[in-house]
Amino acid sequence: MKKKIAIVGGGAASLMLALKLDTNKFDVTIYERNKALGRKFLVAGDGGLNLTHSNPSNKFLLNYSPLAFIEEAFNSFTNDDFVNFLNDDLGIETFVGSSGKIFPIKSIKPIAVLKAFENAILKNKVDLKFDYLWNGFAKNGNLLFNQSSVEVEADIKIFCLGGASWKVTGSDGEWKKYFKEKLILCKNFEASNCSFKINWGKNFIERNTGKALKNCSYRINSKTVLGESVITAFGIEGNGVYPLSQEIRKSIEVGGGAKLIIDFKPSFSEEKVFEKLSSSHKKNNSEILKTELNLSTVQLSLLKNYLSKNDFLDFKLLANTIKNFIVDIKELAPIDEAISTVGGIDLSEIDKNFMLKKMPNHYCIGEMIDFDAPTGGYLLQSCFSMGFYLATYINRNYS
Numbered sequence: 534m535k536k537k538i539a540i541v542g543g544g545a546a547s548l549m550l551a552l553k554l555d556t557n558k559f560d561v562t563i564y565e566r567n568k569a570l571g572r573k574f575l576v577a578g579d580g581g582l583n584l585t586h587s588n589p590s591n592k593f594l595l596n597y598s599p600l601a602f603i604e605e606a607f608n609s610f611t612n613d614d615f616v617n618f619l620n621d622d623l624g625i626e627t628f629v630g631s632s633g634k635i636f637p638i639k640s641i642k643p644i645a646v647l648k649a650f651e652n653a654i655l656k657n658k659v660d661l662k663f664d665y666l667w668n669g670f671a672k673n674g675n676l677l678f679n680q681s682s683v684e685v686e687a688d689i690k691i692f693c694l695g696g697a698s699w700k701v702t703g704s705d706g707e708w709k710k711y712f713k714e715k716l717i718l719c720k721n722f723e724a725s726n727c728s729f730k731i732n733w734g735k736n737f738i739e740r741n742t743g744k745a746l747k748n749c750s751y752r753i754n755s756k757t758v759l760g761e762s763v764i765t766a767f768g769i770e771g772n773g774v775y776p777l778s779q780e781i782r783k784s785i786e787v788g789g790g791a792k793l794i795i796d797f798k799p800s801f802s803e804e805k806v807f808e809k810l811s812s813s814h815k816k817n818n819s820e821i822l823k824t825e826l827n828l829s830t831v832q833l834s835l836l837k838n839y840l841s842k843n844d845f846l847d848f849k850l851l852a853n854t855i856k857n858f859i860v861d862i863k864e865l866a867p868i869d870e871a872i873s874t875v876g877g878i879d880l881s882e883i884d885k886n887f888m889l890k891k892m893p894n895h896y897c898i899g900e901m902i903d904f905d906a907p908t909g910g911y912l913l914q915s916c917f918s919m920g921f922y923l924a925t926y927i928n929r930n931y932s
């Protein structure tokens with residue numbers, strides 16, 4: 534008799550897993566609460582499906598916090614492996630965008646990528662069960678679904694239940710309580726890769742909402758990121774600030790707020806900025822900032838909003854502010870609006886093969902375990918690496 538594998542949750546992490554499990558050895562079924570696979574995967578593709586990143590492995594791994602839990606899984610299925618798999622196995626051509634992010638070519642929509650995965654899963658003879666909402670364990674350890682009206686027995690249970698943002702996609706984090714009942718340590722969910730609240734002031738918001746801060750660097754404590762952010766009525770968001778989520782979260786936790794330092798001219802030293810300002814023949818400071826330093830209207834607006842008239846005319850102070858523009862962040866965006874969450878299954882609860890130490894033959898992969906990574910393809914890559922690694926492990930170690 535073949536062993537039964539139940540995969541609970543049909544998101545990004547379960548796609549690669551289901552595709553790679555050896556169905557000559559195992560009966561594999563995915564149980565998903567929605568009527569389709571990968572709803573969050575499709576949401577992630579709304580602004581372009583950023584599947585992974587082209588960074589070399591050593592640089593790639595530095596984006597995970599902590600790093601150790603993913604290292605072996607990533608090395609078993611790297612970003613290069615993923616791109617080769619997309620191209621060769623799924624027929625999905627990819628391209629590298631200007632910032633190193635990897636996307637399917639423009640003519641391939643996210644739904645086509647998802648369909649390619651689904652077809653490959655079906656070809657692998659994996660059974661798909663939709664409208665199956667998992668609600669915990671029966672006394673005998675079986676899986677309970679749909680308010681315990683359905684009980685499923687399985688030899689190996691793999692949970693791919695996702696984080697707790699964008700509940701509308703099915704990933705609501707409600708599963709945490711069922712693991713807590715089993716004395717599995719679960720951390721509270723918190724927002725990551727999210728907007729950060731800044732009290733800009735009414736006039737500034739009216740004039741600048743939706744405008745981008747380009748070519749800046751963003752610093753908090755010792756971490757600096759180069760990138761772009763967008764001014765919103767809530768505060769600030771975008772690739773320039775998402776990688777600072779962890780530092781911002783910690784500062785808010787410890788000190789009730791975080792000081793984000795924006796450098797408007799990262800390619801110039803403060804001395805060079807001062808020199809440019811003071812050597813200009815132009816009379817008007819705004820003109821000097823635009824022509825000599827190429828600052829945008831939103832950067833000018835920020836400077837004028839925050840500096841008194843006298844300070845704005847003081848080149849020394851102005852140069853220092855251009856290099857160290859401080860904004861106070863008080864809050865993270867609500868969890869449901871975040872791109873990802875941290876929290877969930879504590880890493881101390883799983884072994885290096887993602888098995889729950891207290892529950893043999895029970896595994897957890899994907900965003901449901903407590904790690905952090907920025908957007909840019911690192912989140913999806915981690916799901917595919919974990920799925921590949923776990924499938925390989927199970928194929929090899931169970932008969």
Ligand SMILES: Cc1cc2nc3c(=O)[nH]c(=O)nc-3n(C[C@H](O)[C@H](O)[C@H](O)COP(=O)(O)OP(=O)(O)OC[C@H]3O[C@@H](n4cnc5c(N)ncnc54)[C@H](O)[C@@H]3O)c2cc1C
Nearest residue numbers: 542544545546566577667694695703704899900910912913
């Ligand atoms: C707006 C947005 C943009 C993003 N952009 C990017 C990006 O550019 N790059 C990147 O790498 N990542 C991005 N992500 C993140 C990425 O989509 C997620 O990290 C990834 O989908 C997590 O995969 P997962 O399989 O762990 O969880 P999910 O994809 O969330 O899948 C979990 C599945 O489990 C199901 N489920 C949950 N509870 C139950 C239950 N009780 N019973 C049965 N089924 C259940 C859910 O319905 C869901 O289908 C983005 C996310 C969002 C929201």
